[in-house]
Amino acid sequence: MIRLSPLNQRRWRNFRRNGRAFWSLILFSVIFTVTLFAEFVANDKPILVQYRGDFYAPIFRFYPETAFGGDFQTEAIYRDPEVQCLIASGGLDICFDDPEAVIADAEDGVVEGEEIMAGWAIWPPIPYSYDTTVDRPGAAPLPPNEQNWLGTDDTKRDVLARVIYGFRLSVMFTLIVTLLSSVIGVFAGAVQGYFGGRTDLIFQRIIEIWASTPQLYVIIILFAILPRSFWLLVVITVLFGWMALVGVVRAEFLRARNLEYVRAAKALGVSNITIMFRHMLPNAMVATLTMLPFVITGTISLLAGLDFLGFGLPSSSPSLGELTLQAKQNLQAPWLAFTAFFAFAIMLSLLVFIFEGVRDAFDPRKTFE
Structure with missing residues (x-):
């Protein structure tokens, strides 16, 4: 059994008392767990x-x-x-x-x-996978019925099955990219803010140059040379996404580097790594977690936008962005637009509510009665 420290117990209590965040976490966990086993649900x-x-x-x-x-x-x-x-x-x-x-x-x-x-x-409850062609008479896309609860797309693939697989793909992509980008961004911002001076100046110039590189053009050029794949898109997104957290972490470390507890730790001979990530980083977590909802929603929107434009995942992948493109191209099939809208709205709302609760739980100034 995991035993939490008194500080983490207080944070967990604060999160539990935030009803919107707590129930969003439960609902998102249920949906994500179901999609994790998509092969047993839709196949x-x-x-x-x-x-x-x-x-x-x-x-x-x-x-x-x-x-x-x-x-x-x-x-x-x-x-x-x-x-x-x-x-x-x-x-x-x-x-x-x-x-x-x-x-x-x-x-x-x-x-x-x-x-x-x-x-x-x-058989699974839904006898179709994301790439299965539905055997139904009529011209695609077909409207919802008892066989296809959300209808079919323009190639007669079951929309509900594609939403289940697409939800899992979008969340997994977002979690991987957010985790890797956060680790790199927090480390870079901590180094800049803690050491300051010439180190901070050099890093800032590098970030300014790298941030001016057009991400979409790089993706188009690379995908024109290399075959499109999930992991290649993850690498490219991380290369351009790690800078989102550098600024807030750098500012918190610049503010705290001259405080008394940091000077005392240096005088006692504590290593820089220990001071940075054991003593200073927890105080910078509130500002870091404040940015995470924007990083997460931005990553999901980036994946959907690239798929919508045709520069994202392979066309055979179960993508919510590709479903949005089909909705635009088939205005006579409103169920495609409604499905794409509610899929994105539910996913983004739940994630934002959860991370808002996490941010408030780490903020010592906020309590929930």
């Missing part, structure tokens, strides 16, 4: 298959169609009625004639008067 493969007494997990492993009595060595298309018939009937050859009738008979354990070892499959 065109069964979670578990029982065939002739053996168990298979298609979500985790590749199984050819021949493993279920089929003819092809390629991966089984589990949504195909013939494959479902092979699983249900134990691999009967008659599945290729009338699979739906055989499936109905296999539920009773008897097909054409003969007893069989009926198989079964456990």
Whole structure:
């Protein structure tokens, strides 16, 4: 069991008493946990298959169609009625004639008067992945119905499945970029503010030059040379995003570097690293945490904007920005615009409320009754 120090206990109590932040954390945790296991929630493969007494997990492993009595060595298309018939009937050859009738008979354990070892499959609640083409008549995008709760996009992919995967992708991208950018930015700002003088002057000139570099042009040039990928976009975003926290951390360290407790620590021979990150950094956390909501919302908006412009993740990725672009291109399908709007509004609102609560919990001047 983790035991918190008295100071952290007070911070946790302050956060708990901030009802908006606390319930936002609970709601966001529930949504994010569900999306973390998106493969178990929305997938065109069964979670578990029982065939002739053996168990298979298609979500985790590749199984050819021949493993279920089929003819092809390629991966089984589990949504195909013939494959479902092979699983249900134990691999009967008659599945290729009338699979739906055989499936109905296999539920009773008897097909054409003969007893069989009926198989079964456990499917996710949403039987579509983010790249699955929905088999529905009509021109795409298709409106919501009992089969596709949020409709389909312009290539007949289930919108709800893409939102689930896209939410996870956006949050993971934001958390990774924010963590790496914060570490680099806090360290750079601490070094500048603590040592000051020539070190601060040189760092400031470097930051001014680097900040003037057009980020969008760099992304366009790199993606014209290198294949687009998640991690390449993370690296580029971190390279330009770490400067967001440098200014506030530098200002707090410049203010505290001449205070008495810092001078006393230096006189006692305490190392610079210990003074900076054990004694001075906690006092600069309030100003740092004040900027985090802006960093997080800016990162999410950057990813969505790049995907909207076509310079973000690959087009096959489940992106909320790409969904927004589809909403713009298909004004006759308002469910796309409403879905993109509410997905971004809920995500950004919850994250801002949470980090506002964290900021106030670290502020010794604020208490909640």
